[in-house]
Amino acid sequence: MKRLLTEANLTNFTDLITSLTTTINALLDGKKIKDFAGSDPNGIRIRDWFLKQYIKAVKEDDVDLKNAIKKHEYKEGEPVWMDKPDIMDFTGDLPEDVVDEIRHTIDYFISLEPNDLKKIDREPYRVIKQKVQEWQNDNEADLNDNEKEDIEKKKLVRGKDYKDIKQVGGMKWVKLLSPESKVVEGKFMGHCVGGPAYVNKDIYSLWDNKNRSHVTVESDDNKKTIQQIKGKSNKEPADRYLPASIDFVANAMIQGYKVQSDGENIGMIKHNNDYHFDDLNVLPEKFRDKSVFREWVDKIFPMEIFPKQQKAIADIAKRIVEV
Secondary structure (H helix, E strand, O other): OOOOOOOOOEOOHHHHHHHHHHHHHHHHHHOOOHHHOOOOHHHHHHHHHHHHHHHHHHHOOOOOOHHHEEEOOOOOOOOHHHHOOOOEEEOOOOOHHHHHHHHHHHHHHHHOOHHHHOOHHHOOHHHHHHHHHHHHHHHHHOOOOHHHHHHHHHOOOEOOOEEEEEEEOOEEEEEEOOHHHHHHHHHHHOOHHHOHHHOOOEEEEEEOOOOOEEEEEEEEOOOOEEEEEEOHHHOOOOHHHHHHHHHHHHHHHHOOOEEOOOHHHHOOEEEOOEEEOOOHHHOOHHHOOOHHHHHHHHHHHHHHHHHHHHHHHHHHHHHHHHO
C-alpha cells in the first residue's frame, strides 16, 4: 500500500518540496545552455513539468524517497496530529539516486526536438520515467567494440579535441575540449556526456594506453566542484580503475575542489553536502598527511559521524531486544 506524502503526514513537507525545486533549478541552470536558461520557454517547460508532474508523483509515493523519510519522534508541545503513528519527517537530504534521476530526466528533455518538448506537460511521471529508461538503454546500446572506439579516437586531435592532464598507473587523464570528443565519450561510455547539455561542461576522462575510455568525471572548474564520477553505463567505475579515480579526485581536493555528487562511487561518504574519504588507506601515500583529508578523519569523523553511527547501532540493538 502506498504512503501518500502530503502536508497531512509529513511534518516538513514544504522543506521537501523546496529541496526538490532547488535541486531541479540548480541542475537545469548548471547545464548553461542558452535555450534552457532562466525565462526561456524551453527551460520554463521543463521546470513546469517537474513542478506539476514530478511533485505529483512525489505526493503519490511514485518517487522512491524512503531513504529521505524517517518516522517522526513526537515532542511535548507539538500539535496533537504529529503524535499519530504514520507521521514522518523529511531528513533534509535527497537520496543520490533521486538526484541522478532528476539529472537524467533533464538530459532527456534537453535531447528532445522542440515539438516533442512542447508535449511533455501532458505526460505523467510514470510515462516520462519509462521514456528516460528507454533513452538511456539506447545510449548504452551505442557501446561498441574496442575496434570501433579505436577508429573514433584516432580522429580526435590532441590540443584541439583533448589535452593530456596526468599520467597515472599506465593510464592517463585527459580533458575533453571539443563537442566531438564528448560525443565519442558518451557513445563508448554509454552515458549522456555527448548530449547538448554537456557542450560547455568541464569533462575529464580516464584513458588506457590504447586511448580507450573507462571513467568520466564532470566538474565545474570555475566553482571548483566535482559533480559526476561515472564508469560505463552510468555505473560506478570498475574496481581496477578505482585507484586512478581516487588519485584524480584527491588531487582535485588538494587544489580546493569539493565533491558534491557521486562520491559514493569511489568509496567516499557524504557530510554536509560534500563527500569525504573516511579511510586514508585508500589514498596514495603522498596524500595521507594533507590537512584536507586529516582534518576529516581526525576531527570531524570521530566527533560527529562515528557517534551518530554508534547511536544508530544501539537503537537497532535495543529494538531487536524488545522484539
